[in-house]
Amino acid sequence: MGNGTQISTSVTIINSLLGFEALSLSGMDTTSALTILAGSKLEIASAFFTFGTILTPNASSWTAISTASTAYLAFTPSGTAGSQIVSGSYVDTTVWSTSKQGWYTSAASVIRCTHSIYKTSPTVYSNKAFLMNPNKDRIDGSLIINNSLTVVGGIIETGSNGYGVNAEYFTGAISATTTTVVTGIAEADVIGMSIQVSTAGGYLSPSDGTSTHKISGKVAGTNIEIHVGTSLIGGNFYKLLVWYKV
Numbered sequence: 391m392g393n394g395t396q397i398s399t400s401v402t403i404i405n406s407l408l409g410f411e412a413l414s415l416s417g418m419d420t421t422s423a424l425t426i427l428a429g430s431k432l433e434i435a436s437a438f439f440t441f442g443t444i445l446t447p448n449a450s451s452w453t454a455i456s457t458a459s460t461a462y463l464a465f466t467p468s469g470t471a472g473s474q475i476v477s478g479s480y481v482d483t484t485v486w487s488t489s490k491q492g493w494y495t496s497a498a499s500v501i502r503c504t505h506s507i508y509k510t511s512p513t514v515y516s517n518k519a520f521l522m523n524p525n526k527d528r529i530d531g532s533l534i535i536n537n538s539l540t541v542v543g544g545i546i547e548t549g550s551n552g553y554g555v556n557a558e559y560f561t562g563a564i565s566a567t568t569t570t571v572v573t574g575i576a577e578a579d580v581i582g583m584s585i586q587v588s589t590a591g592g593y594l595s596p597s598d599g600t601s602t603h604k605i606s607g608k609v610a611g612t613n614i615e616i617h618v619g620t621s622l623i624g625g626n627f628y629k630l631l632v633w634y635k636v
Contacts, residue, residue, distance in 0.1 A: 394432065394439040394465070394476035407433045409491030409523070411504055416444075421514045423452070424463060424507070426478060434467050435490055435500040439476045447478035455480055455509050462503040462521070464495065480507070486524050493521045 410433040416425045426445040431438070447463060455461040461480040469475055484493045484503040493503040508517040 394426075394430075394441045394445060407438060408436070409433065410438070411492075413504060415505070415518075417515065418518050421510070421516055423447070423449075423515055424505070424518065432465060432476070432502070432504070433492075434465055434476060434502045435494075437467055437471070437474060439465075439467070439474075445476075445478050447480060451479035451481070452509070453512065455482055457509055457511060459509055461507045461509055462493070463505040463507065464501050464503045466501045484521070491523070 410431065412431040414427040414430050416427060417423060424447060426441055428441055428443050430441040433439075452461065459482065461482060462484045464479050464481045465476050466479065467474045467476045481495055481501070481503065484495060485497060487494045487497055495501045495503065504521055506517070506519050506521060507515050510516040
């Protein structure tokens with residue numbers, strides 16, 4: 391496990407680099423543990439660090455994170471100013487610091503956080519994401535995406551005639567009616583829905599026109615119900631999309 395090392399430079403230059411982050415991480419598109427790749431750069435509390443070797447966050451800090459909760463990738467500097475090193479770990483809280491222009495474990499802390507990770511299990515690192523500046527989460531103008539867009543959660547359009555998209559996820563085999571509560575959506579506002587069944591190697595049994603092979607959804611008040619037949623085979627990941635007025 392390597393450490394990042396401080397680049398000794400003038401205070402004037404460092405002060406102009408508040409919030410600087412140029413990290414390359416392995417495992418961002420998988421559920422495996424993260425590592426910080428060599429060549430990465432990071433400013434932490436007016437000190438500038440470079441990573442000459444791969445940095446692996448402390449494993450015991452991940453163990454300390456509760457399952458089914460969000461963790462944050464944290465960088466802790468130590469040593470004498472001008473020749474500090476920085477280590478990586480996981481923490482369970484972070485706040486935005488306007489004076490340091492970054493996410494830190496507290497307003498007075500020098501431990502910087504850069505990414506969030508959801509702990510699905512001790513060995514599953516899910517929903518990895520970069521922590522954005524909270525003042526830069528709006529775009530004035532058009533957004534063009536050349537590749538795919540993946541949204542974890544919901545998309546809301548706030549225009550007067552806009553529509554929201556709410557996603558509900560289910561895991562495990564479903565062999566009978568399953569009901570989930572969709573908070574804050576009135577039945578009269580629901581426009582439509584679709585159901586997707588996906589899994590590695592999974593499939594639906596061929597439809598023969600009988601009810602035992604059908605999958606459908608319906609609105610019942612503020613509940614969304616998924617109905618599947620008893621012959622559903624192999625599907626262990628369900629996604630229900632609901633379009634509704636906002």
